[in-house]
């Protein structure tokens with residue numbers, strides 16, 4: 001048998017596909033700008049527009065004119081929440097923005113960001129990408145603060161709750177924002193890229209592991225911070241550098257100051273390379289598209305197939321399919337058309353439409369695939385339902401054989417750092433071998449890239465990457481209750 005590759009049988013998955021059942025979802029994109037003389041609300045709008053893939057449930061902007069902070073946020077896509085009139089009314093020289101994907105059940109207006117609080121020194125707005133893992137400790141800290149009358153309602157693992165908690169913590173410190181952040185940042189554990197502001201100052205901070213990306217850019221008349229470089233490109237900012245893990249950057253009328261609040265212990269999320277980040281984004285000096293093409297080449301070496309055509313599952317499987325085709329010598333073609341606009345509507349499909357499952361999102365090009373032995377390249381398998389429907393659809397469209405190739409290793413563990421995969425019980429990989437998953441999705445063969453192969457494609461040292469969803473080695477303490485549930489040693493910090 002080929003390494004990491006399996007051949008078929010007649011296994012079946014038990015869950016039906018929910019058309020809203022997406023792949024892994026990121027928990028947000030953040031953007032901040034300090035640029036006197038520029039239309040910062042519009043810059044923030046376009047920055048968030050470029051980060052829309054990181055969260056599609058709500059969007060918001062906080063803007064300051066130096067004296068007053070205004071916040072506007074609502075449910076929906078960036079283009080649904082903001083119009084020209086709204087943006088024109090949000091005047092100032094300093095702004096932050098946020099696009100949000102919520103975990104189940106928390107998709108409400110109240111949970112949209114940026115959050116806002118009044119503190120002893122004025123207003124404070126904050127936006128967060130990631131997930132904190134020590135909210136118990138932080139709530140205890142907040143409860144001990146002099147004059148603190150309130151502890152936010154605790155909902156474990158809800159990222160918005162984390163954000164409200166940090167906002168409340170900062171608001172209890174009677175000091176300039178920079179000093180308040182200096183006091184609070186070292187207390188936070190987990191994944192966090194934060195952008196925060198008062199009336200005069202923008203502060204950005206990244207957790208000591210640098211799990212989620214955050215970059216600093218230069219405008220002619222100011223500075224930008226953003227989750228991804230693609231957001232710098234769209235507003236015409238030049239990439240200066242990444243905000244370092246454990247670093248805090250403060251920008252105000254006096255200029256930019258950078259300082260460390262913790263020693264850097266890099267553990268960048270490897271899944272950003274697989275799926276989360278935009279292909280045109282650059283992380284650790286490498287364009288994501290190029291890394292994904294390289295992943296496809298390694299995948300072709302590790303999991304070859306006898307086939308006539310390589311097709312991607314658009315769009316996230318496309319670069320790896322290009323790489324697979326180049327390395328294997330099998331022609332590349334587009335065999336599936338994606339309806340890009342189905343993604344996250346707020347309209348629940350009818351039962352009839354629900355039965356259409358994957359056809360709401362993907363439609364096969366029959367003329368291209370009829371009679372062909374296909375290699376189908378996708379980025380990941382989470383629950384397995386999507387791939388099962390996909391294989392069935394391709395066979396119905398006339399494919400002679402369907403060989404599924406996956407540009408990430410099996411997802412075996414949940415993520416506690418801001419990505420909503422599923423619970424461990426919902427993941428297909430922990431309970432089944434590759435061969436069994438192949439049978440379950442009905443493919444002729446199935447192959448995953450190895451973890452070492454994926455790491456090699458990133459050019460980042462393995463020890464500097466979080467790979468926990470693949471190998472279960474969590475680089476930052478997992479909340480006690482969840483650690484127990486998964487049978488991890490309590491308060492583990494494995495590396």
Ligand code: SF4
Nearest residue numbers: 269271415466468469
């Ligand atoms: S567990 Fe996976 S998705 Fe989560 S931060 Fe680590 S590598 Fe990324």
